[in-house]
Amino acid sequence: MGYGGPVPRSRRISNLCLDKSEARSVAGLSAAIAAQIGPGRLGRGDALPSTRTLAADLGVARSRVVMAYDELIAAGLVETRGGSGAVVAVDDAEVVPDDSRIAAGRPRLAPRHFRDDRPGPERVRFNLAPGAPDVSLIDRRDWRRAWRAASATVPEVDWYRPLHHPELQAALVTYLRRARGITAAAEDVVIFPGVSAAISAVADALGVRRAAMEDPGYPMARIPLQESAAHLDLLAVDEDGLRVDQLTAEHDLAYVTPAHQYPLGGRMPAGRRQRLLEWSHDADAVIIEDDFDGEFRHEAGPLGPLRAMKGGAQRVVYLGTASKILTPDLRIAWAVVPSWMSDAVRVSGARRRTDGSRVASRAMSRMMEDGSLTRHLTRAQRTYSARRTRLVTALSERCPDIEVLGVATGIHVAIRWGCGARDTDVVDRCAERGLVVSALSSYAVAHPVNGLLLGYAQLPETAARPVVDEIACVLEQLGWS
Secondary structure (H helix, E strand, C coil), X not given: CCCCCCCCCCCCCCCCXXXXXXXXXXXXXXXXXXXXXXXXXXXXXXXCCCHHHHXXXXXXXXXXXXXXXXXXXXXXXXXXXXXXXXXXXCCCCCEEXXXXXXXXXXXXXXXXXHCCCCCCXXXXXXXXXXXXXXXXXXXXXXXXXXXXXXXXXXXXXXXXXXXXXXHHXXXXXXXXXXXXXXXXXXXXXXXXCCHHHHHHHHHHHHCCCEEEEEECCCHHHHHHHHHHCCEEEEEEEECCEECHHHCCXXXXXXXXXXXXXXXXXXXXXXXXXHHHXXXXXXXXXXXXXXXXXXXXXXXXXXXXXXXXXXXXXXXXXXXEEXXXXXXXXXXXXXXXXXXXXXXXXXXXXXXXXXXXXXXXXXXXXXXXXXXXXXXXXXXXXXXXXXXXXXXXXXXXXXXXXXXXXXXXXXXXXXXXXXXXXXHHHHHHHHHHCCEECEEHHXXXXXXXCCEEEEXXXXXCHHHHHHHHHHXXXXXXXXXXX
16 A cells, blocks of 8 residues: 555534643643533534544644543543544533632543542552553663763754654664564654554554454554544454454554453464465555563563564554553654655654654663663563462462453453453442452443453562452452352
């Protein structure tokens, strides 16, 4: 598929009226949108503007609007529909008064997962949120050394080379070759502030008409694909990840997480990966490979990414991020793109002001170059493997009838049970006990699932059995047996 420019999209009609001052933060923007949901304003089924349109109207980065929409989705106030963007999901938003904002006449949003009766930071006993790394494992001396080196000189703003991070691009070329078997030129490595921004840039640069992704799947991939592609098909997964037989010649882009399918944890075997690559060649399509948890393998043997396979370099966009291997605070992601589309992707990203911090990228490149990142990953792998073993053992002993998925790689497992408790009710009850867990159902649109995601990166080994006992108690109270 050649680069033919973005597909023209019609502007969505919405009566959402916001002031630019309300968009100074993600929290402020999501609260302002929620405040307009109610009788006589925005009602159930009303369309919200696309993130691109709203970002342009407010003069803010598109990533800020994407994150605000994601908060509203998590709160149950907004939902997404395949191919039609975001719409209001309720008739009236639940808001609580905030004395500091009463004078301005603006209520504060109380998202479903963050209401006052849920554990705030001071009430959280154990954080089992998926994807949350243990940042205490980062060596502080290495961290300080990297940031001192990064801030030694003032970074230059290069208006003529958008998304240009030469130090990090060069460091990633070496790191990816050694760690993931990927060979690429530095100019084909594009730096973004997050995976969503990378997906948007790729899809827009290609002018995607019909895209496909996994369901259940990653919400922060679904949102940009819904807005960038004319149509988005949500395809079923099994224990081996995306079912490739559902892809057709009509699809010109597919987003997959073959290393550790998010959220169910399936690992795509070599044969299916080969069939996926063959589909991309036959359909003249592109694959976005999000290397979810590719760095952390526990029981699984080495299985290289799609990008490193024969024929992958011309068909696969490989995505990676610093969020799990270091910390989400860096806001660094990278896309290794086929050389024939690198210029278009870079320009697409620059047009949407999705550049990342050059100081942060220099700090990360320093950690890659001096070996401190490798040392950290070795330490994290050992720690996470031990914590995973304790959690999986506790689950098998206390809840032998529960299905545990995705144990071979990553930093979370998924659990499913046959009948009884609704996962959203389990999340609520666990929150009352100070346990942060995630409902599997929140990741599905077309293929409903019921269960939990349990991240173990921050779970001490000694706490695994007590935490599992509490989760089992909640399940039993809600009718599971």
